[in-house]
Amino acid sequence: MNKKPNLKDVAKVAGVSAITVSRVLSNPDKVSEKLRAKVEQAVHEIGYIRNHAASALASRRSGVIAVIIPSLSNIVFNDVLQGIYSAVKQHHLQVVLGDCHYSPLEEEKLIATLLSQSPEGFILTGTDQTDYARKLLKQSGIPIVQLMELSDCPIDMNIGFSHFNAGVDITNHLLQKGYRKLGFLGARMDTRTQQRLAGFKKAIADFKQPCQSYVVTTTQSSSIRLGGQLLQAVMAESQGQCDAVFCCNDDLALGALFETKRMNLKVPSDIAICGFNDLEASALVEPAITSVASPRFEMGQQAVELLMTASGEDKTHKPPIDIGYRIVERAST
Amino acid sequence: MNKKPNLKDVAKVAGVSAITVSRVLSNPDKVSEKLRAKVEQAVHEIGYIRNHAASALASRRSGVIAVIIPSLSNIVFNDVLQGIYSAVKQHHLQVVLGDCHYSPLEEEKLIATLLSQSPEGFILTGTDQTDYARKLLKQSGIPIVQLMELSDCPIDMNIGFSHFNAGVDITNHLLQKGYRKLGFLGARMDTRTQQRLAGFKKAIADFKQPCQSYVVTTTQSSSIRLGGQLLQAVMAESQGQCDAVFCCNDDLALGALFETKRMNLKVPSDIAICGFNDLEASALVEPAITSVASPRFEMGQQAVELLMTASGEDKTHKPPIDIGYRIVERAST
DNA sequence: AGATAAAATGATAGCGCAACCATTTTGACT
DNA sequence: AGTCAAAATGGTTGCGCTATCATTTTATCT
Structure with a gap:
C-alpha cells in the first residue's frame, strides 16, 4: 500500500501549488473556477482525504464538539443526542461523545480526555461536575452548555427545565x-x-x-x-x-x-x-x-446553536434558558 | 485568558525537558519516579492537557476509531454502541460516531469525513456501502469491521448473524x-x-x-x-x-x-x-x-477487539464471524 | 493605452508534539 | 577503582497543513 496521499500529491497531479489545493477544500470561492475544477478532479481521482490532525494543528480549529451524557442506554439522552447530531450536521462539525455512567469522577476524566481534542464547544449533562472539571473547562475558554436542568451558577450557558x-x-x-x-x-x-x-x-x-x-x-x-x-x-x-x-x-x-x-x-x-x-x-x-x-430533541439542537453563536471570550453571565415541560394527562390518572 | 499551556510550559515548571514531559504522558515507565512525580505535579498544577492534533500528527496514531450506524433512534444500534464504548474504554480510544440514516450516500460522505480523522479502525453497519466508499476504505489500509449481518464478500472483517x-x-x-x-x-x-x-x-x-x-x-x-x-x-x-x-x-x-x-x-x-x-x-x-x-452488546465489544488485534496490513481473507441468535418463545405464540 | 484597484496564486514559516538518535547518568560486575 | 551495559534524559527534526504576507494576474476605470 502506497503512503496516504497528501496535499502535495494532489497539487502535483493538478499542477498547482499545495496552498491552492488547501483553499479549494476550505475556501472554494477564493479560487478561480478553472483551478477549482482541476483540483477537485485530482482530489477525487487519487482519493485524497485531508489530514484532520494537521489541519486542526495549523488552523487551531478542530471542527469538533465534545458531548458527555450520563448514560447511553437511557433513551432520554438519546433524544437529546439526535438533536445534537442534527444541528451539528449543519455546521460541519464532528461530535466526540462520552458516557460517564452518572459518575462525576468518570465525567472529570472524560472531560480531560475530550478537551485534548481541542473541541470548539462542550455539552454537558446536569450540573454535578467536580471542582477540577470546572477548572479545566473554564480554563479551556471554550463555550460550554449544561443540559437538562436549570442551574443557579452555570459554568457558562445552560438550557433545561425545572x-x-x-x-x-x-x-x-x-x-x-x-x-x-x-x-x-x-x-x-x-x-x-x-x-x-x-x-x-x-x-x-x-x-x-x-x-x-x-x-x-x-x-x-x-x-x-x-x-x-x-x-x-x-x-x-x-x-x-x-x-x-x-x-x-x-x-x-x-x-x-x-x-x-x-x-x-x-x-x-x-x-x-x-x-x-x-x-x-x-x-x-x-x-x-x-x-x-419535554422537548429533548430541540434542547439538543439549541445547545449546539448556543455553542456556535457564543463568542467564547464572552464572559458575561448568560441567564439559563428554560425550555419548559408539559404534563400530558392520560387515562392512567 | 492566557494561552493554553503546552509541553514547554509544563517542562519549564517541572524543570525538565519537553520530551520528558511527553514521555511521562505516554510512557510513564520510561521515566524515573522522581521526575515523573515532578512532572505529574506540574501537569496538574497548570491544568495542562495534551494537544491531540499535534500528538496525532507527530505520532501518526490518532487514538480514534470511527463508527457509523444507520440510526441513533433505534435501540438496537444503541446496544451495539454500548458494547463498542465499553471495549473502547479499555483501549484508551475515542469514538467518532456518525448516523447515516440508512442511506448509503450519506454513509459515503460520512466515511470520507470520518477517514479524515485518521481513525485506527472503522466499524460499519451492514454491507450496503457504495463503490467509492469501499474504495476509500480499502485505500485507507485500516482494519474494518462490518456489523450485524453476514456477508459473502466483506470489505475486511465481518461479525453478525443470518x-x-x-x-x-x-x-x-x-x-x-x-x-x-x-x-x-x-x-x-x-x-x-x-x-x-x-x-x-x-x-x-x-x-x-x-x-x-x-x-x-x-x-x-x-x-x-x-x-x-x-x-x-x-x-x-x-x-x-x-x-x-x-x-x-x-x-x-x-x-x-x-x-x-x-x-x-x-x-x-x-x-x-x-x-x-x-x-x-x-x-x-x-x-x-x-x-x-441476539448478543448485540457483545457484537459491539467483539468488533472493537477485532479491530485492535488486526494488523491492518493483513490482507488475508478473514471468514465472517457468526455470533448467532436465539428464538425466545413466549406466551404470544 | 496607462494607472490603479482587486482578485488569484504562491512561498515561507510555524502550529505542538513524538520519533529518532545522541548524550549523560546509573548500576552491576570484575 | 575500572569497565561495560543498560537506563534515563535531552536536542533536533519533521509530521501535513494553514496563516500570513508577497507576488502575479486580471478587471476597471479615466
Missing part, C-alpha cells in the same frame, strides 16, 4: 384527581430524580388536606422490570393503601402498569400511575400513562 | 404451533428486514401443508404506533383471516399487541404475535412476546 416544578405539578395533578395516598417510585436517584422527589414532597407538604406519602427509592438503574418490583414494594410499605404512584420515569411507570395486571389492580380506579419523559409506549399502552413531556 | 435464517426459524415456529395464515409486518425495509422477509417466504414455500401468507410493508421508519396500523392493514388484507403475525421488530410487535386489545382479539388464541430483537418490554407485557434475541 424538574422540581415538574414534580410539584404532577403531584398536584394526582391530588386534584382525588388521590390521597401517594407513592413515589425512584430509581438511580441522580440529581434530576432527586429534584422530582423534592417537588413531590413539597406538593404534599403544601396540600391543605390530609394525605399520605410513601417513598420507595433505589440506586439501581432504572428498567421496566424494576418498575414492577418497586410497585410491589410500595404496596407492601403502604399495606395496600397506596392509590397513586408517581414514577420517576416512564420505564418504571410501564413496569408498574404491567405489574398491576398481574396483581389484578385496576388503573386508574384502584391505583393511578404517572411517569416522566413521555416515551412513545406510554401513549399506546392500555390505559395510556400520564407523563411529563 | 437474518434470513432467523426469519426462517421464527416462521417455522409459527407453523409448528399450528398457525396457517401468516402475516409479515415490515417497516423501513432495510436489507436486514428484507432478509427476514425472505426467510419468512422461504419457510412458507418449503412448508408441506397448505398455508396462506400476507405481507404488509412500508418504508416508513418503525415505531410502536406503526405496529398497530400495520396490524389493521394485514387484518384488512386478509379479511380477518390472518392468525399470526411476524413483525420485523419488537416495536411493531408491541404496537400490534396493544392494537389487539383495542380490536378485542385474544393473543395467542385469535392471533399470534412474534417480533425481532427481544427488547426488554417484550418480556414484560401481557402476554409476553416471542422474539429473536
Whole structure:
C-alpha cells in the first residue's frame, strides 16, 4: 500500500501549488473556477482525504464538539443526542461523545480526555461536575452548555427545565384527581430524580388536606422490570393503601402498569400511575400513562446553536434558558 | 485568558525537558519516579492537557476509531454502541460516531469525513456501502469491521448473524404451533428486514401443508404506533383471516399487541404475535412476546477487539464471524 | 493605452508534539 | 577503582497543513 496521499500529491497531479489545493477544500470561492475544477478532479481521482490532525494543528480549529451524557442506554439522552447530531450536521462539525455512567469522577476524566481534542464547544449533562472539571473547562475558554436542568451558577450557558416544578405539578395533578395516598417510585436517584422527589414532597407538604406519602427509592438503574418490583414494594410499605404512584420515569411507570395486571389492580380506579419523559409506549399502552413531556430533541439542537453563536471570550453571565415541560394527562390518572 | 499551556510550559515548571514531559504522558515507565512525580505535579498544577492534533500528527496514531450506524433512534444500534464504548474504554480510544440514516450516500460522505480523522479502525453497519466508499476504505489500509449481518464478500472483517435464517426459524415456529395464515409486518425495509422477509417466504414455500401468507410493508421508519396500523392493514388484507403475525421488530410487535386489545382479539388464541430483537418490554407485557434475541452488546465489544488485534496490513481473507441468535418463545405464540 | 484597484496564486514559516538518535547518568560486575 | 551495559534524559527534526504576507494576474476605470 502506497503512503496516504497528501496535499502535495494532489497539487502535483493538478499542477498547482499545495496552498491552492488547501483553499479549494476550505475556501472554494477564493479560487478561480478553472483551478477549482482541476483540483477537485485530482482530489477525487487519487482519493485524497485531508489530514484532520494537521489541519486542526495549523488552523487551531478542530471542527469538533465534545458531548458527555450520563448514560447511553437511557433513551432520554438519546433524544437529546439526535438533536445534537442534527444541528451539528449543519455546521460541519464532528461530535466526540462520552458516557460517564452518572459518575462525576468518570465525567472529570472524560472531560480531560475530550478537551485534548481541542473541541470548539462542550455539552454537558446536569450540573454535578467536580471542582477540577470546572477548572479545566473554564480554563479551556471554550463555550460550554449544561443540559437538562436549570442551574443557579452555570459554568457558562445552560438550557433545561425545572424538574422540581415538574414534580410539584404532577403531584398536584394526582391530588386534584382525588388521590390521597401517594407513592413515589425512584430509581438511580441522580440529581434530576432527586429534584422530582423534592417537588413531590413539597406538593404534599403544601396540600391543605390530609394525605399520605410513601417513598420507595433505589440506586439501581432504572428498567421496566424494576418498575414492577418497586410497585410491589410500595404496596407492601403502604399495606395496600397506596392509590397513586408517581414514577420517576416512564420505564418504571410501564413496569408498574404491567405489574398491576398481574396483581389484578385496576388503573386508574384502584391505583393511578404517572411517569416522566413521555416515551412513545406510554401513549399506546392500555390505559395510556400520564407523563411529563419535554422537548429533548430541540434542547439538543439549541445547545449546539448556543455553542456556535457564543463568542467564547464572552464572559458575561448568560441567564439559563428554560425550555419548559408539559404534563400530558392520560387515562392512567 | 492566557494561552493554553503546552509541553514547554509544563517542562519549564517541572524543570525538565519537553520530551520528558511527553514521555511521562505516554510512557510513564520510561521515566524515573522522581521526575515523573515532578512532572505529574506540574501537569496538574497548570491544568495542562495534551494537544491531540499535534500528538496525532507527530505520532501518526490518532487514538480514534470511527463508527457509523444507520440510526441513533433505534435501540438496537444503541446496544451495539454500548458494547463498542465499553471495549473502547479499555483501549484508551475515542469514538467518532456518525448516523447515516440508512442511506448509503450519506454513509459515503460520512466515511470520507470520518477517514479524515485518521481513525485506527472503522466499524460499519451492514454491507450496503457504495463503490467509492469501499474504495476509500480499502485505500485507507485500516482494519474494518462490518456489523450485524453476514456477508459473502466483506470489505475486511465481518461479525453478525443470518437474518434470513432467523426469519426462517421464527416462521417455522409459527407453523409448528399450528398457525396457517401468516402475516409479515415490515417497516423501513432495510436489507436486514428484507432478509427476514425472505426467510419468512422461504419457510412458507418449503412448508408441506397448505398455508396462506400476507405481507404488509412500508418504508416508513418503525415505531410502536406503526405496529398497530400495520396490524389493521394485514387484518384488512386478509379479511380477518390472518392468525399470526411476524413483525420485523419488537416495536411493531408491541404496537400490534396493544392494537389487539383495542380490536378485542385474544393473543395467542385469535392471533399470534412474534417480533425481532427481544427488547426488554417484550418480556414484560401481557402476554409476553416471542422474539429473536441476539448478543448485540457483545457484537459491539467483539468488533472493537477485532479491530485492535488486526494488523491492518493483513490482507488475508478473514471468514465472517457468526455470533448467532436465539428464538425466545413466549406466551404470544 | 496607462494607472490603479482587486482578485488569484504562491512561498515561507510555524502550529505542538513524538520519533529518532545522541548524550549523560546509573548500576552491576570484575 | 575500572569497565561495560543498560537506563534515563535531552536536542533536533519533521509530521501535513494553514496563516500570513508577497507576488502575479486580471478587471476597471479615466
